[in-house]
Amino acid sequence: MFQYILFDLDGTLTDPKLGITSSVQYALRALGIEEPSLDRLEPFIGPPLSDSFRKFYHLDEGQIRTAVEKYRERFANQGIYENEIYPGIADMLKTLKADGRKLAIASSKPSEYVGRILDYFDIKDYFDIIVGSNMDGTRSKKEEVVEEALRQLIPSGLSEAEKYSAVAMVGDRKFDIEGAKAHGIFSVGVSFGYASEGELELAGADRIVDTVDGLLEALNG
Secondary structure (H helix, E strand, O other): OOOEEEEOOEOOOEEOHHHHHHHHHHHHHHOOOOOOOOHHHHHHOOOOHHHHHHHHHOOOHHHHHHHHHHHHHHHOOOHHHOOEEOOOHHHHHHHHHHOOOEEEEEEEEEHHHHHHHHHHOOOHHHOOEEEEEOOOOOOOOHHHHHHHHHHHHOOOOOOHHHHHHHEEEEEOOHHHHHHHHHOOOEEEEEOOOOOOOOHHHHHOOOEEEOOHHHHHHHHHO
């Protein structure tokens, strides 16, 4: 049974596709790039935003700054609420807290947005700490986010073996699995998020689950 559990947000606790992809589409349009398919923008769900603009649309640094600004222009007031909590997530979190677990959010999304989303779905109180990225783009790598979450959440003095058996990171993308591995904690991949086929396996997830019930079972195992 894992006493300390870190959760990714997008694609793990909620389905943010419409809000994120529509806001990316809006940002690209501001740069004169038309992308009619929201499905093609799914890879933006998970990694740091600037990295995705750079990788998928080969924008230079000035264009990336403009794209991020335009993305936030739409996302902050509209896209943030174009989001749905996965069925069963709230009940799972309630069960874990009732069992005395310590829960954290470890997300590459800016902390300001994370807090608003958790409030919107009325699940913020289940989390002992909330760690996201900074609005200036720092602490956006998942390894950095996990490091800060662990610093705040777990007591010092745990051996590596104790940490692996006591702490789990839950996420839907390879970045979550890589962040867990970088810090020697157990990783649980959820296949109902936005990983491509085989992504979680290739990243080396310690366990992969297909449902929220399966996730709860894994965290109790």
